Amino acid sequence: MSKITIAFPQGGIIPGAVLGKSEDVHVDALAPITVPERYGRHLIADRFAVEVAAPEKPKKKSVTPSSDASAALAAAEAAVAAAQEKLATAGDDLAAKAEAETEVKAAEAALAALKS
Helix, strand or coil: CCEEEEECCCCEEECHHHHCCCCCEEECCCCCEEEEHHHHHHHHHCCCCEECCCCCCCCCCCCCCHHHHHHHHHHHHHHHHHHHHHHHHCCCCHHHHHHHHHHHHHHHHHHHHHHC
16 A cells, blocks of 8 residues: 655644554644555645655664774775875876875865764
């Protein structure tokens, strides 16, 4: 059964049977709620509700072991050092110098992201 997310501009009540619950569900004004699509389309057509985007589910942060974090930090520091060395050896070649500067900025940004 497909679902749709709606919101009531003035608040509303959804029968419990529609949502598979024993009691009616009271919904605050503009609070998103997911209902069966046919029921939601009926409420939208009768102008009791409006369709809204489904609320995003929070993403779970993955916990990395400290050894992986320290290895990633060391790799990022090595990338910064390599990019700076490339910049130093670029000499008067403007194209190589610009490319090396871009690499240094990217490596430093990656290192800063790992440190935060």
